[in-house]
Amino acid sequence: MGMWSAAMVCRQMDLLDGRSPVQHQVQSRRLRQPSKRLLCWLAAAGMLVAQVCCFPAIAAPASLEDALTQQLHVNRQRCGIVGQAVSVVHNGKPLFGGVDGLAGMDMKQPVTPEQIFPAFSVSKLFVSTLIMQLIDPGQPARQYLPGLLQRWEHISLAQLLKHTSGLPAYFEPSQMSGTDKASASFPATAQALLEVLVARPLLCVPGSETRYVNTNDVVLAQLLQAHDRMPCAQVASERIIRAC
Numbered sequence: 001m002g003m004w005s006a007a008m009v010c011r012q013m014d015l016l017d018g019r020s021p022v023q024h025q026v027q028s029r030r031l032r033q034p035s036k037r038l039l040c041w042l043a044a045a046g047m048l049v050a051q052v053c054c055f056p057a058i059a060a061p062a063s064l065e066d067a068l069t070q071q072l073h074v075n076r077q078r079c080g081i082v083g084q085a086v087s088v089v090h091n092g093k094p095l096f097g098g099v100d101g102l103a104g105m106d107m108k109q110p111v112t113p114e115q116i117f118p119a120f121s122v123s124k125l126f127v128s129t130l131i132m133q134l135i136d137p138g139q140p141a142r143q144y145l146p147g148l149l150q151r152w153e154h155i156s157l158a159q160l161l162k163h164t165s166g167l168p169a170y171f172e173p174s175q176m177s178g179t180d181k182a183s184a185s186f187p188a189t190a191q192a193l194l195e196v197l198v199a200r201p202l203l204c205v206p207g208s209e210t211r212y213v214n215t216n217d218v219v220l221a222q223l224l225q226a227h228d229r230m231p232c233a234q235v236a237s238e239r240i241i242r243a244c
Contacts, residue, residue: 072100166202
């Protein structure tokens with residue numbers, strides 16, 4: 001039983017007395033003998049000492065580098081991370097660089113500092129940040145992306161960001177089997193994606209409910225490229241990565 005458990009015992013004793021903790025404290029000051037609350041906290045202190053004695057001490061890392069290296073090992077064991085490469089930079093000054101694990105699940109090579117990992121859904125954070133930096137989220141998306149389907153013209157940027165636009169998905173769950181045939185059925189370009197969605201109805205009235213669909217992020221990325229007249233990856237590199 002830890003400190004929180006002991007505190008709950010003290011609270012329970014107050015309730016059994018039929019008095020509030022404040023009344024109990026005021027009346028206990030008038031008593032010459034030790035109060036129940038004092039005895040409770042003495043018991044809690046004893047239990048805390050017992051806990052410290054029962055568990056082996058963990059040596060504190062000697063430096064920031066040791067602490068972060070140790071954390072990489074902990075993260076791998078706790079979260080099942082195959083491989084990781086971490087860099088910590090503060091005000092342009094590198095503070096730490098470390099690697100842990102393997103370059104892939106089916107590979108035996110260790111991760112290197114130069115390892116390149118797919119961004120996957122992390123790219124959505126960059127797109128959302130850039131959209132909020134540059135564009136008024138309350139405006140209709142079609143104002144910034146004229147090529148957007150006309151029946152989507154009233155969908156706002158905020159609805160795209162919050163996944164409340166109702167836009168349909170451009171693939172079916174059955175296509176996520178990981179086979180080459182399934183992968184080949186995905187639209188090759190953003191324009192091809194829009195053509196696939198022309199005949200598909202909205203999943204819901206825009207703004208009425210949340211439906212997490214990757215189509216929202218594809219449209220936002222295209223909108224960002226049209227606004228800055230450069231690839232989305234280049235915009236993210238100039239405005240976020242290099243700025244850090």
